[in-house]
Structures are given as C-alpha cells and as structure tokens.
Amino acid sequence: MVDLPPLYDDLTFLSPLSDERAASLVGFIADAHPDTVLDIGCDWGELLLRSLAAVPEARGLGVDLESQHLEDARRRAVERGLADWASFDARDARTFTGSFDAVVCIGASQIWGPQVDEEQPLDYTAALVALRQLLPAGGRLVYGEAVWSVPPTAAAMSALGGRPDEYLAVDSVVALARQHGFSVANVEVATQGEWDAFEAGFRAGFEHWIHAHPADHEDQQEVHRQLQDQRDRYMNGYRGVLGMAYLSLIAD
Numbered sequence: 001m002v003d004l005p006p007l008y009d010d011l012t013f014l015s016p017l018s019d020e021r022a023a024s025l026v027g028f029i030a031d032a033h034p035d036t037v038l039d040i041g042c043d044w045g046e047l048l049l050r051s052l053a054a055v056p057e058a059r060g061l062g063v064d065l066e067s068q069h070l071e072d073a074r075r076r077a078v079e080r081g082l083a084d085w086a087s088f089d090a091r092d093a094r095t096f097t098g099s100f101d102a103v104v105c106i107g108a109s110q111i112w113g114p115q116v117d118e119e120q121p122l123d124y125t126a127a128l129v130a131l132r133q134l135l136p137a138g139g140r141l142v143y144g145e146a147v148w149s150v151p152p153t154a155a156a157m158s159a160l161g162g163r164p165d166e167y168l169a170v171d172s173v174v175a176l177a178r179q180h181g182f183s184v185a186n187v188e189v190a191t192q193g194e195w196d197a198f199e200a201g202f203r204a205g206f207e208h209w210i211h212a213h214p215a216d217h218e219d220q221q222e223v224h225r226q227l228q229d230q231r232d233r234y235m236n237g238y239r240g241v242l243g244m245a246y247l248s249l250i251a252d
C-alpha cells in the first residue's frame with residue numbers, strides 16, 4: 001500500500017465545508033452556550049476546536065477510530081491553547097453513551113449502520129436515533145450527511161455504491177429528523193464550489209506524492225491510476241449529483 005500524505009495536510013475538514021459555513025454551524029452551537037460539546041466521528045477535530053474557541057467555558061470531546069488523525073487533533077488543541085478544554089478519544093462510537101449539551105456529527109452516520117464499503121443504503125435513522133440519545137431536550141445537534149442533490153444518474157451510482165437508495169434527498173432527511181425527536185432550526189447544502197474544493201484537496205495527496213518521488217519509482221503508475229480514478233469518479237460520476245446537507249437541529 002502506498003503511503004500517501006495525511007488528508008489533513010490538504011483539507012480543512014473531511015467534508016465539503018467552507019470556512020463561512022463552518023462559522024455558521026459553530027454559531028448555532030455557540031448561541032446555546034453549551035458546557036459540553038461532543039464531536040462524534042471527529043477525525044482531526046477541526047469543527048470541535050472551532051466550537052470550543054467560540055465558547056471558552058465549554059469542554060469538548062472528540063471521538064473517532066483514526067488514531068493518527070486524533071493525534072493531529074491533539075496537536076491543534078495545544079497550538080490553539082485549547083488543550084485543557086478538548087480531549088480526543090480513539091474508541092468505537094457505536095457503544096458510546098452520555099449526555100452532551102451540543103453534538104456534532106458530520107459524514108459519520110455509517111457508525112450506526114452499514115459501513116460505506118458495504119454498499120447498502122445509508123442508515124440516517126439509526127444515526128438520528130443514536131444521536132438523539134446523547135442530547136437532553138433543548139440540546140443542539142449539527143448533523144451533516146450526504147444526500148442526493150438531484151435524482152441519481154447511472155454514472156453517479158456507478159461511481160458510488162451502485163444503488164439509487166444509497167442516499168436520500170435532503171427533504172427526506174429533514175423529515176426523518178423531525179420524526180426522530182428534533183426540531184429543525186436550519187438546513188444548508190454544500191455548494192458546487194465547496195465540493196470542488198473538497199475533491200481537489202482530497203486528490204492533492206496523490207499529486208504531492210507523485211511530485212515528491214522519482215518518475216521511475218515502482219509505485220508511480222499505481223498512484224497515477226488512483227489519482228485518475230478519483231478524478232473520473234467525481235468529474236464524470238457524482239459531481240452535482242451527490243450533495244452534502246448540514247442540518248441544525250434542536251432536540252425536542
């Protein structure tokens with residue numbers, strides 16, 4: 001396996017999310033002055049750290065399985081003077097319990113349902129039910145998840161899990177949130193610009209590797225193939241079809 005640079009070298013979040021939209025999501029959390037904030041599937045913890053910076057009295061916990069990414073989250077916390085307020089745990093969130101004033105879960109619904117590579121429908125309901133259990137009434141949830149922006153095309157499906165029911169449209173996800181114990185304060189969807197920036201950042205690791213290694217390196221062909229494959233799947237597949245919704249929710 002080729003050792004590519006870590007994704008956090010080239011991406012701010014592991015999601016199509018601009019600084020402006022991140023500030024709006026952080027504002028939704030900060031407006032409630034939470035004492036405790038949980039980011040579940042936090043990766044390198046960027047949104048949690050921005051939330052803690054906006055609510056100085058809050059304590060934050062980030063949970064993920066990626067220990068290298070969590071190490072980077074801890075480094076960021078130290079650099080921003082947040083080390084006493086933020087902790088990051090490498091653990092399986094499927095068995096996680098507790099109560100938090102605010103919860104963030106972006107792109108991580110698969111924690112409670114089939115894994116992405118199982119090519120099953122994403123289980124938004126299992127995620128919303130589990131997330132509701134982590135919040136008291138009035139608690140705030142930023143729930144970010146993939147949706148179909150338009151009815152899925154054959155090209156998009158073949159670049160993803162190969163099925164039309166892999167994702168739902170945003171209105172259906174909003175309806176599920178209402179059915180499972182939330183009031184909907186706001187709904188946003190990532191722009192094409194956010195997606196293009198995200199995909200470019202995602203591909204950048206391949207490009208850095210290619211330029212950092214000799215042209216006759218034994219892995220050059222494989223890394224070129226992976227780069228081309230990622231570009232094709234996006235540009236000729238799910239670009240403009242796969243969307244990302246950010247729901248600002250308040251627990252009933």
Ligand SMILES: C[S@@+](CC[C@H](N)C(=O)[O-])C[C@H]1O[C@@H](n2cnc3c(N)ncnc32)[C@H](O)[C@@H]1O
Pocket residue numbers: 012013014015040041042043044047063064065066091092093094105106107108110111
């Ligand atoms: C798309 S990434 C999340 C991106 C991140 N929330 C952000 O906005 O930058 C999904 C994350 O869920 C984590 N994850 C998947 N299954 C998990 C589990 N059972 N327990 C904890 N984390 C899990 C993955 O390691 C990955 O970091």
